[in-house]
Structure formats: C-alpha cells, structure tokens
Amino acid sequence: MFWKRQFPILITAFVAVVMIAAYFIPKPGIADTRDNLQVWFQIVVMFTMILGLLNLLFVSWHKARKGRKEDRFYNWVTIFSLLGTIVAGFFGINSPAFDFIFNNIYTPLSATIFSLLAFYVASASFRAFRAKSIMATILLITAFIVMLGRVPLGDWISGWAQGTSLGFLYLPNITNWIMEVMNMAGQRAVLMGAALGLIATGIKIILGIERSYLGGE
Amino acid sequence: MKRLLFTVILISAAFFSLSAQESEGTFTAEDVKYDSGGSVDLAWNLPGLEESQTLEIYRVFNGSEGKIIQNKDLSGRFTDRNLNLKGSYSYVLRVMNEDGTVAKEIAAGPVLPVASWFSMKRAIVLAALIIIFYLITHYIRASRRGIEFTIRKIPALESVDEAIGRATEMGKPILFVPGIMDIDDVQTVAGIIILGEVASKTAAYDATLNVPVSRSMVMSTARETVKESYLKAGRPDAFNENMIHYLTDDQFGYVSGVDGIMAREKPAAIFMLGTFYAESLILAETGNSIGAIQIAGTAMPSQLPFFIAACDYTLIGEELYAASAYLSGQPHMLGALKGQDMAKLFIMTILIIGTVLTLLFPPVGAWIINVFSNIG
Numbered sequence: 001m002f003w004k005r006q007f008p009i010l011i012t013a014f015v016a017v018v019m020i021a022a023y024f025i026p027k028p029g030i031a032d033t034r035d036n037l038q039v040w041f042q043i044v045v046m047f048t049m050i051l052g053l054l055n056l057l058f059v060s061w062h063k064a065r066k067g068r069k070e071d072r073f074y075n076w077v078t079i080f081s082l083l084g085t086i087v088a089g090f091f092g093i094n095s096p097a098f099d100f101i102f103n104n105i106y107t108p109l110s111a112t113i114f115s116l117l118a119f120y121v122a123s124a125s126f127r128a129f130r131a132k133s134i135m136a137t138i139l140l141i142t143a144f145i146v147m148l149g150r151v152p153l154g155d156w157i158s159g160w161a162q163g164t165s166l167g168f169l170y171l172p173n174i175t176n177w178i179m180e181v182m183n184m185a186g187q188r189a190v191l192m193g194a195a196l197g198l199i200a201t202g203i204k205i206i207l208g209i210e211r212s213y214l215g216g217e
Numbered sequence: 218m219k220r221l222l223f224t225v226i227l228i229s230a231a232f233f234s235l236s237a238q239e240s241e242g243t244f245t246a247e248d249v250k251y252d253s254g255g256s257v258d259l260a261w262n263l264p265g266l267e268e269s270q271t272l273e274i275y276r277v278f279n280g281s282e283g284k285i286i287q288n289k290d291l292s293g294r295f296t297d298r299n300l301n302l303k304g305s306y307s308y309v310l311r312v313m314n315e316d317g318t319v320a321k322e323i324a325a326g327p328v329l330p331v332a333s334w335f336s337m338k339r340a341i342v343l344a345a346l347i348i349i350f351y352l353i354t355h356y357i358r359a360s361r362r363g364i365e366f367t368i369r370k371i372p373a374l375e376s377v378d379e380a381i382g383r384a385t386e387m388g389k390p391i392l393f394v395p396g397i398m399d400i401d402d403v404q405t406v407a408g409i410i411i412l413g414e415v416a417s418k419t420a421a422y423d424a425t426l427n428v429p430v431s432r433s434m435v436m437s438t439a440r441e442t443v444k445e446s447y448l449k450a451g452r453p454d455a456f457n458e459n460m461i462h463y464l465t466d467d468q469f470g471y472v473s474g475v476d477g478i479m480a481r482e483k484p485a486a487i488f489m490l491g492t493f494y495a496e497s498l499i500l501a502e503t504g505n506s507i508g509a510i511q512i513a514g515t516a517m518p519s520q521l522p523f524f525i526a527a528c529d530y531t532l533i534g535e536e537l538y539a540a541s542a543y544l545s546g547q548p549h550m551l552g553a554l555k556g557q558d559m560a561k562l563f564i565m566t567i568l569i570i571g572t573v574l575t576l577l578f579p580p581v582g583a584w585i586i587n588v589f590s591n592i593g
Binding site for chain 2: 020024026027048049052053056068071110117120123124128186187190191192197198199204205209210212
C-alpha cells in the first residue's frame with residue numbers, strides 16, 4: 001500500500017517543493033535540481049509514449065478485426081499510416097519519403113481540420129446570437145458592433161466621427177473599448193479565479209488531500 | 218586646539234579628494250543583488266569626456282583582459298552577465314584619445330558575482346502564497362473540526378448524473394475528453410479527478426465509457442483512476458483498460474480522431490474537461506451536431522465562449538477545480554474550497570485598496586505597478 005499510495009504522494013510533494021523553492025531561491029544548485037527533474041519528466045514521457053504507441057496499435061488491430069464492419073476500414077488506415085510513417089522515419093526525417101508524408105499528407109490534413117473552425121464559428125455564432133432574451137440581445141448587439149469595428153465597413157460607416165468631438169461614435173474606437181475594458185475585465189476575473197483554483201489544487205496535491213488522480217479517495 | 222585644527226584639515230582633505238574624484242569621473246562595479254549569480258552591474262559617469270575621446274571598459278579575469286564596451290557615452294550603466302560564479306572580476310575603464318593613447322584610467326572591483334539565497338523581487342509572491350496557503354489549510358482544519366460549509370449549485374455538475382443516466386437509457390456510450398495537454402498541466406489533473414467521479418457513476422449504471430487521450434502519460438494516469446473507481450463501485454469485471462486509449466499527441470490529429478469517434482459511435486453524453494485550444498469549438502460543434510448532451514469545462518478564457526455557445530453546460534475557470542470537492546462532497550475538500558473563496562476575497566480587497574490608492578495618490582500607484590512589474 002505504501003508504494004501505491006504514500007510513495008507517489010511523497011514524490012509529488014518533493015517535486016512540488018523543489019519547483020516552488022527554485023522560483024524563490026536563485027541559487028544554481030536548486031535551479032539545476034529543477035532542470036534535472038524536468039528532464040526526468042521528459043524521459044518518463046518518452047517511455048510512456050511507447051506505451052501509447054503500442055496501445056494505439058493494439059486497439060486499432062482489435063477494432064480492425066473484430067469491430068463494427070463499417071468502421072474496420074478506418075482502423076486499417078490508422079495501422080498502415082502509423083507503420084508507414086515509422087518506416088519512413090527510419091530513413092531519416094529529411095528523407096524524401098518522410099518529406100512526402102509531411103508535406104503532402106500531414107500538412108494538408110492538419111490545415112483541413114483547422115479550417116473547419118471557420119464554418120463552426122459561423123454555426124456556433126448563429127445559435128449564440130439568437131435574440132431570445134435580453135442578455136442574448138445584448139450579446140448580439142455587442143458582437144455586431146465588434147465585428148463591424150474590425151472590418152473596413154465600420155471605418156467607412158463611422159469615419160465622419162473620427163477626429164471630431166463625436167469621436168467616441170467611431171466604430172473601431174467603440175470596438176477597442178469593448179475589447180480592452182469590458183472583455184478584458186471579464187477575462188481577468190476568469191483568470192484570477194482559475195489561478196486561485198490552480199493554487200488550491202496544487203496545495204491539495206502537495207498535502208496529499210487530493211488523491212483522486214492516483215486512484216485514491 | 219591642535220586636535221580641532223587636525224580635524225578641519227582632515228575633513229578638507231577628504232572634501233577636496235572627493236571633488237577631485239568627481240571631476241575625474243566615477244566608475245563602479247557591484248554584484249547584482251538577489252539574482253542567480255554571474256552578473257555584475259557597472260556604472261560610470263565621466264563629466265570631462267571630450268568629443269574626440271572614446272570610452273572603453275575591460276573585464277579582467279584570471280589575469281586576462283577583454284573589452285566589453287566601447288562608446289562615447291558620458292554616463293551609463295551596463296550589466297555584465299554570464300560570468301563564472303567561482304571567480305572574482307575586476308574592471309578597467311579607459312578614456313582613449315583619438316590617437317589611441319590612454320587619457321585616463323579608472324579601475325573598479327574585484328567583484329564576486331555570487332548567487333543570493335532569496336529573490337527579493339519575488340517576496341510579494343511568497344507573501345501572497347503564504348496567505349493563500351494559510352487560508353486553505355485553516356479552513357481544511359475547520360472542516361475537520363466539524364464546521365460545515367455549503368456550496369452553491371453548479372448546474373454543469375448537477376447535470377452529470379442526468380447526462381450519464383440519459384446515455385445509459387439510450388444504450389449509447391459516454392465520451393470523456395481530458396484536453397490536449399499532459400499531466401503536468403493542473404487543468405488536466407482536474408479533468409482526471411472529475412473522470413474518476415464520472416467513472417464511478419458509469420460503473421454503477423453499467424454504461425460504456427470511452428476516453429480517448431492525446432498524451433500517453435494521461436492515459437496511464439486515467440487508467441489508474443478509472444480502474445480504482447470501478448473497483449470502489451464493486452464492478453472490477455466491467456473495467457477494460459482499453460476504454461482509455463491513446464490517439465496521438467498531434468493537436469489536429471487528435472481532434473480528427475475524436476470527431477471520428479463522435480460521428481461513428483454517436484455518444485449520448487460528452488464531457489470535455491481540461492485544457493483546450495483551437496480544437497475546443499471543432500469538438501463542441503461536432504458533439505452538438507450529433508445531439509449529445511455536452512458538459513465542458515476549462516480555465517482557458519479564450520476557449521470559454523466557444524464552449525458556452527456549443528455545449529449544454531460549461532464549467533467556467535475555477536469551477537473546473539471546484540468540481541472534485543463538489544462531486545465528492547467530502548468535508549475537507551469543501552473546506553479547501555472555502556479557503557480558496559476567502560483567498561479570492563483577500564485578493565479582491567487588495568485590488569480595491571490598490572485601485573483607490575492609485576487614483577488618490579499617483580506616486581503610490583506608480584510604486585505598486587513597479588513592484589508588480591519587477592516580479593519577472
């Protein structure tokens with residue numbers, strides 16, 4: 001039980017104390033210990049990566065043979081892509097085969113998934129900006145002003161106000177005010193709460209109060 | 218009388234010597250205080266520097282000399298960095314004439330660029346940390362003494378049971394996405410903690426749980442947590458370690474993998490709790506398109522609007538960290554939460570005092586800004 005419960009908590013507490021001490025004590029010895037611990041973390045990550053790789057192969061192999069018939073093809077694609085990339089990697093990361101995979105398969109696929117965002121932003125905005133209540137209407141109006149202030153049309157519509165005593169009506173100015181005052185205040189409030197939550201979780205983990213991540217209570 | 222005369226002569230001599238030094242110029246070398254060592258601050262002031270003359274500063278270490286500065290500035294400061302902590306350094310300032318001859322030479326040092334035991338500029342962070350630590354531990358102790366704390370209803374956490382129940386009734390799986398960062402990120406740890414609670418319920422309801430992860434370390438940790446939850450629920454037979462499976466470390470590769478699972482398996486409940494970046498909306502919108510009940514939570518302010526727009530319930534910032542205490546209901550966890558709230562009250566008070574002081578006394582405000590910007 002000691003090795004499964006107390007020992008991991010002791011390691012966690014030791015590492016956390018070193019990390020905190022290294023922040024306040026600028027002595028090189030402590031900074032070296034901190035750096036060494038970070039290197040150890042990377043080593044452990046590398047070892048678990050093998051676990052992850054084997055798990056991906058195993059799960060895909062299992063699903064390719066015994067999974068739902070209509071999904072089997074995707075698992076074969078995963079297995080062949082994984083093995084193909086590994087084999088290409090053995091020829092070196094600058095080899096033509098690896099370059100081909102990176103430039104002609106990986107990059108376009110990543111770009112495709114990332115570009116989906118544009119469509120999803122539109123569909124999510126469409127739902128979020130429906131004026132169903134007063135708050136939703138305020139959100140809609142604010143979003144409308146911000147979007148207008150960010151494009152040349154906003155400048156074209158309200159350009160007459162720029163440099164006059166009615167400069168506050170210039171749409172890019174209103175947009176900047178919304179983003180830098182109202183939006184920033186909200187974001188900072190969320191950040192402060194989150195930072196405190198992070199510190200509290202850290203303290204609970206160091207003291208061994210929070211053990212759920214070890215499988216404990 | 219003789220003694221008085223002697224004192225006057227001594228003071229005059231000191232005064233004239235200082236004046237002479239000032240007219241010649243000053244050059245000082247001092248170890249940088251409260252740093253990690255290896256840095257020396259140099260400062261010079263040469264009022265008599267002519268336009269044709271150049272200033273050169275040499276570092277002397279172990280008998281060898283190297284030029285580090287050459288310019289025409291009458292006065293200035295320079296920090297000599299990356300020095301050897303085990304040696305002492307001397308510096309020589311030379312005023313060079315146009316023909317290359319030395320017009321003046323001032324030496325400074327030797328200086329030992331030592332590392333200090335405490336970074337004074339971070340003292341305010343330490344003070345804040347001690348206060349927060351005290352508040353949290355104080356309320357944990359209070360809860361252990363039997364004082365009860367209440368917690369406001371958090372709709373996202375209230376609906377966990379509803380989401381799992383719905384999935385069980387529909388005979389569909391439950392998908393849990395713990396974000397894309399590794400276990401060294403506290404948000405991921407918070408996500409895993411909630412996964413433990415969700416797994417307890419899926420074990421009790423005999424629902425299917427699917428946890429695709431993007432980091433192998435998270436996979437190992439999540440497996441332990443889920444296994445323990447199934448054991449505690451008395452259903453070790455229902456646990457299958459492949460319900461927590463690795464996809465890829467790549468951000469968009471992981472997104473396409475999870476989207477694929479959503480599209481093929483059509484889970485009835487989706488939990489997205491952890492650190493998310495650009496993938497948040499892609500995942501949430503795909504989940505929305507299949508009609509799943511979605512509970513999301515993150516402390517990333519830039520991703521929260523996406524989750525709020527596309528998910529049924531969202532844990533905002535600190536609620537993600539509070540979820541563990543909320544779901545477990547253990548007194549000491551609630552005590553920690555109370556301590557956290559008191560720490561927030563303390564910070565709010567400091568903020569208000571700081572704002573008022575800054576508005577009423579601008580120099581105090583400038584000092585406060587200086588203290589916080591020097592933390593580094």
